[in-house]
Amino acid sequence: MTAQFETVSLDRLSQQDSGSVLVLTVNNRHARRILAELSAGLNDTRRVMAIPDIVPLSGWLARAADQLSFIPDSGLASHTVDAFGAQFLWQRVIADEESDHVLLDVAQAARLAAQADHLLDEWQISVPSEVETVEFQRFRTWRDRYRQMLAGMDLEDGNLAYERIHAAVHHGLLRMPFSTLVLAGFNELSPRFSSLLDAMREQGIQVFALDATAPVAALVGRVVAPDPDSEWRMAARWAAEKLSQDPEGRYAIVAARLEADVVLAHRSLRNALGTGAHGGPYAYNIAVARPLSDWPLVRAALAWLRIVAQFAQRKYCEPVDLGQALLAGACAGERHEASGRATMDAHWRKQAKVKVSPDEFAELLDGHAPVLGAAWKGCVTIWLDQTAAADVDTWTRRFRSWLQALGFPGQGSLDSHAYQVVEAFDGLLDRFGRQAPVVGMTGLSAAVTMLTRLARETPFQPQRDPSARLDVLGFLESEGGRWDGVWVLGLTDNVLPAAPKPNPFIPLAALRKANAPRATPERELHWASSMYDALLACASEVILSHAQHEGESELRPSPCVAGLPVIEMDLRTPLQTRSVLECVLDEKGPPLQAGRATRGGIGVIDTQARNPLWAFVKYRLGASQLPDYADVADQNARGVFLHRAVELVWRLIPGQQGLRVLHAEGRLDTLLGEAVQQAADECLQDYGPALHALETERAMKILREWMAVELTRTEFTIRDVEQSYQWSHGPLELNLRLDRIDQLHDGRLAVIDYKAGDSNIDPRSDWMRQRPVGLQLPFYASVLAGEDNAVAALVLVGLHAREIKLKGLVDGDYGLEGLSSVNEWPAFAGHSWESLMGEWRRTIESLAQEYVAGLARNESLRPDDIKYCDVLPFLRLNEEYPHAD
Known part of the structure; x- marks a missing residue:
């Protein structure tokens, strides 16, 4: 502990010979803070001050290594590797040594091994043979191999460089260019650092500790929040109130889990302070470094x-x-x-x-x-x-x-x-x-x-905004700081003190004996007590808070704050008078103008039936979510391939008679193979050989089974394959593309649509509803078919390797197993085929008229109507609008 050294104040430090003084700090942040506090002592009376050398311990070690490199026979390696290079070597060593353990997380093991290596030297931990663990023995093997590799490459890492500097100072090989050393920010001293300081004192160097004592806050209170979100909003409101009362004051919010809560912090502060960190009335700095x-x-x-x-x-x-x-x-x-x-x-x-x-x-x-x-x-x-x-x-x-x-x-x-x-x-x-x-x-x-x-x-992390009067920091960043007011949040019993986290590669008994950091509950309690005392010395007003619940978990206050009086804070009270939002329900856009091309085909009518606002945004405004990047195993690629293969088959075969001839002559399999191969060449270029072979084999199986079903039907001929049709309703013009149309033996038509997935293809729940969806086949049957070639069958074909399914409606017996008559569907009972077609026609024209008129009502009959909606943000499903009484 630095309490063993005589203390020196900042005023006394500023009056000493700066050339003979080194101020050694725990980190860069502490060094900048001391420099700022010394600079604050300048005034009209004292305009110039000689500043002593102020460096963090890591910076001084780098300087000492440079100084040692000019000393002959110092034993310094030719290169010092940084933390990244050291991790690279640790990972190489562990991967080689543990090549048989494929489930080992090598990167994590390397991080823990580097920490263990540093702990052993920094805290001079000895591990007796009677307490050795299997993990320690493996680590010791890695450590020996790691150091052999460093020696073979004439390298050393930061830990070994520290050891060499430590030895050089002890042996008088490295002389210090200063006579006074001032320690700043060191709450505790490790055995290695203490030994280094002892060696410096043996060289006649005076060692002091910077006096960092500060009065304990005059006002200390505890705030209990319902949850972490409310806790952040309370802290942000407190900061806004303080800044509005004293714009020149300096305030801080200290968070136990700042890195995890940084998004919540920004949102809460922007709501309370203004439009942003640099655009609102009160700028703020959040001390979180991102990768x-x-x-x-x-x-x-x-x-x-x-x-x-x-x-x-x-x-x-x-x-x-x-x-x-x-x-x-x-x-x-x-x-x-x-x-x-x-x-x-x-x-x-x-x-x-x-x-x-x-x-x-x-x-x-x-x-x-x-x-x-x-x-x-x-x-x-x-x-x-x-x-x-x-x-x-x-x-x-x-x-x-x-x-x-x-x-x-x-x-x-x-x-x-x-x-x-x-x-x-x-x-x-x-x-x-x-x-x-x-x-x-x-x-x-x-x-x-x-x-x-x-x-x-x-x-x-970018440099802080010097104009900001509010700092948002973590525990370690706040230590030693001074503000006019501080709010500390997140003080639950699992944070202060935190649970011990001993290094798994060093036996716990050895860690406990050395009193190493994070090793024992007693060690964590001591750290928590020191941190709590430091927080109370940060400002004259300190508010300490904790949440009662996080999700379904019940939280308890830290024992450090549990006995403090509770301050009530009304989160609902606004900081200032805000404008009342006016809600306008606008469910109609401008009518569709003639000559405006509409993309989407039958999807326009289908989407209008599912949710009119979805249709308006997607087809009138042209907004839609971008599809994700394709994957080689994408099911859509499989579906396109199968559709193309079936299309090629029926472009080569004119109808059932041709199919029977090919089957009888044994040439059908050859034709199917040629169609599948051509479709694969067009659609499966990105598939590897194995996946390509599997997909073509699967497609051949499906086509054989589908041809067997086609042979059992009554006679038919192919009328159209992948044919496009155009339909208009006022200014609305749509293009429709059908998989296949057969002409049946009596002159009527069967409209066929292929479904290549393994989903339920039964359309009755879609076609029997008040606003029917899945309208491609009903659309053609009721609107596009003329009197001379009336449709007699609407056929959905499920093409899957498990089985071939046929679902839909049929008016007569055409050998299409799996199809139903109109009267077999409850909602259509009492309808004739012709009346059903007429009702569908009126419904489709009504939906088309809604779209043409600009109707954009945000409603759906069923929740799954918008399951695949690609404009969901426009629907604003989470917003609630006030309704008139």
Whole structure:
């Protein structure tokens, strides 16, 4: 503990000879805080101050390593690997040693092993043989192998570098360039750090602790919230009230789980303070670092590098990766070609593309984003000769040149945050290049994957807004800070104190004996007590809060706050008078104008029957959800393939008589095979050989069974296959495409629609309702068929490997097993075939008239009517509107 050292105040520190003083802090944040507090002492009387050297412990160790490198025979390795490089080596060692344990999470094991390695040295933990565990024995094997690998490469990690500096100071090999050392922010001292300080004192260096004592808050209260959401809203309202009373004051909200609650925090603060962190009346800073890979510009750079890697090594790219790069932008023509890039992404989705060749990509770029297309061609010219395996330092230079050719980071001006992100990404590339001694030679895809992982593991937070008067921080970030008022939330009994989390690779008995961090309940209780005391010293007013419930879980207050008096806060009281929202129910759009083309075919009428607002938004406004990227095993590809195969069969066979001849002569199987093969060539290009063979075999089985059913019917001839028809109602013009129409032996027609899935194809629940849906067959039968060729059968055919199903309606006996007569359906009892067709005709024309008139009522007869709605946000299902009494 720093209590063993004499303390020194900031005033006394500012008066000492700055050249002989080193202020050693626990982290960078603490160093900046001390510098700010020293600078605050400047005034009209004292305008200049010599500032002592203020560095965090990690920064001083790096300096000491540099100083040691100039000392002969220091034993320092030629390279020091950073945390990422060390993790890379740990993973390599563990993967090699545990190659038989395929279920081991190597990445997690490497993280825990690195922590255990540091704990053993930092807390000088010894593990007697009688307490050794199997896990420790395996870890010891990994550790020995890891250090052998470092020695063989003439490398050392941060932990070994610390050990070498520690030894050099002890042996007098490394002399300190200062005479006074001031410790700041160290609540406890590990055995290794204490030993290092003892060695410095032996060199005559005076060691002090910075006096960080502060008066305990005069006002301390506890707030009990119903749930975490309410707790955040209360804290945000409190901050807004404080800032409105004292705009020049400085306030803070300290959250136990800030990283997990960051979205909730932003939402609550924006509602309470204004429009945003930098756009409202009160700006605020949230101290949460996100992975660098999450920032848009870095995400764009990594996406472009991934598609270069795919094109270079696989000669094709998947649309999902192309779409990520195109939509992310940060390239040539970034702004004025954004719509063209989005059009390309939508094209691949709608066409269910699985692979895109370089030529296809370049052609689409020329048509939709020519500026980017020219940049892409320049990039291709560069990388064509730069794809051979190389060290990561070489890959860094290549990546920079490729991104520069593509116009990264875009042609627009960068705001402050974007500029900082670009700088951070440039630093990331430098850091990636420094991994060369660890990684060695690697291929393009592996290099891009490694850079992506490094970006994912590198946190980044832009510099705070200096004008902000409200800080939102976590526990550790708040320690040592000073504000006018602080609200601390999330103080439940599982947070303060937290549950112990001992390292699994070190025996618990050894951890307990060393009193190592996170090892025991007593250790966590001690930390909780220290943290609680530090929170109470942050401001003159401290509000401490906790929630009663989270979901179905009941929460209890931390024992640190359970005895405090409860402050009542009315969450419902508004901060200021707000305008009353006026609701207008508008269920009708403008009528459809003549000459306006309507896409969607019979889907327009079907959607109007399901939900008129859905139809209006989708077909009148042209809005719809983009389909997801296609997958090789997409069921839709299977359905298209089967439809195409059946279509080809009936284009080659004129009717049942031809089918019987082929069957009798034994040539039917050959014809089916030819049709399936042609359909597979057209529809299954992206399938691998095994999946291609399975699908063609399945299709042959289905077609054989379907032909067997067709042979049992009464005589028919094929009239139309995949034929398009047009229908109009006033200004509405629709195109209808039918799978197949047969002419029966009596001259009437059978309309056939294929269903290739394994779903229920029985249409009675759809056709018997007040507003019928699934209308393709009824539409043709009641509206498009004329008197001379009246429809006698509406046939839905389920084509599946398990069985062939026939469902629908029929007016007569045509050998179509599975179809029903009109009177067999309860809702149609008493109807003749002709009257049913007439009723359907009137219903369809009524739905068409609703659409033409602009009716956009938001209602559905059944919940599953909108199960596949692709404009759900427009329906606003979660909103409630006031109704007139």
